[in-house]
Amino acid sequence: MRRFLHLLSKLQWLGLIGFIGIVLDIQGLKYLCFFWLLSLIDVFSTFRSMADSLKLLFQVLGQLIGIPLTYVRYGFHLPNVKDFRPQCRYSLPFSGKWYVVNGGINRATSHSWTVCSQRYAYDFFIVDDTEKSYSGNRENLDSYYCFKQEVLAPADGIVVEIKDCYKDTPIVEEGQADCAASDIRGNYIIIRHGKHEFSLIAHLHQGSICIKPGDIVARGQAIARCGNSGNTSEPHVHFQIQTGKSFLLSAGLPIYFENIEVTGPADKMQNHITKGQYVENLPSQ
Numbered sequence: 001m002r003r004f005l006h007l008l009s010k011l012q013w014l015g016l017i018g019f020i021g022i023v024l025d026i027q028g029l030k031y032l033c034f035f036w037l038l039s040l041i042d043v044f045s046t047f048r049s050m051a052d053s054l055k056l057l058f059q060v061l062g063q064l065i066g067i068p069l070t071y072v073r074y075g076f077h078l079p080n081v082k083d084f085r086p087q088c089r090y091s092l093p094f095s096g097k098w099y100v101v102n103g104g105i106n107r108a109t110s111h112s113w114t115v116c117s118q119r120y121a122y123d124f125f126i127v128d129d130t131e132k133s134y135s136g137n138r139e140n141l142d143s144y145y146c147f148k149q150e151v152l153a154p155a156d157g158i159v160v161e162i163k164d165c166y167k168d169t170p171i172v173e174e175g176q177a178d179c180a181a182s183d184i185r186g187n188y189i190i191i192r193h194g195k196h197e198f199s200l201i202a203h204l205h206q207g208s209i210c211i212k213p214g215d216i217v218a219r220g221q222a223i224a225r226c227g228n229s230g231n232t233s234e235p236h237v238h239f240q241i242q243t244g245k246s247f248l249l250s251a252g253l254p255i256y257f258e259n260i261e262v263t264g265p266a267d268k269m270q271n272h273i274t275k276g277q278y279v280e281n282l283p284s285q
């Protein structure tokens with residue numbers, strides 16, 4: 001649709017021929033001047049883009065402000081691997097073998113160590129034997145192995161919030177993130193698993209979320225499909241556990257997994273995974 005509107009807006013230049021027809025009093029050309037109204041498409045798109053950019057800017061500023069506020073909230077002692085005791089252990093939010101492209105439990109491997117809620121977050125996608133995440137045209141979202149794959153509930157819980165209104169972000173330069181939404185998470189789901197344990201799964205495909213706030217979900221239940229919405233460089237699943245519903249004022253929690261198979265670089269801490277590993281859920285016993 002965006003490409004169609006872009007092409008349609010180009011027809012505005014036929015309006016110049018219409019103005020020439022008016023000046024020269026050529027009846028057949030006069031009506032072409034109405035094509036100049038198509039310039040309003042560009043005006044509308046510009047204002048809409050500015051509004052989305054402002055929303056995104058406020059969210060980024062909110063994250064920056066939220067960092068010191070979160071530290072104060074937790075007495076400058078954020079939850080960590082050594083002293084955090086989980087209320088729940090989690091499955092991976094997908095089936096099959098995926099690659100941990102980002103995330104870990106220390107500063108060196110962390111998804112975003114300084115951003116409190118994302119400190120222990122993970123990014124996952126599917127790769128082939130050559131460790132490529134796509135086959136064919138890199139700019140085509142359907143070329144990516146994980147695109148539109150089912151996303152699963154990581155544990156039993158209650159859905160507290162969803163967002164499902166953003167289109168997938170087009171692929172730009174390889175490895176370069178872009179955001180076609182006013183929320184860096186894109187389409188997302190938040191599930192409460194315990195009093196202070198909430199999962200956030202982000203960058204989902206628009207229209208694929210099949211649950212709603214208030215629904216009770218079971219571990220392994222299909223809840224959406226992998227997409228490329230929000231701030232992202234390519235399709236993947238973003239998964240994190242946080243202390244509350246708020247994306248800006250919650251602290252991230254180390255994720256304790258259970259009944260999963262891990263291959264690749266070993267992690268000294270059991271029950272945790274780190275980037276560079278291949279992971280998959282084991283069959284339920």
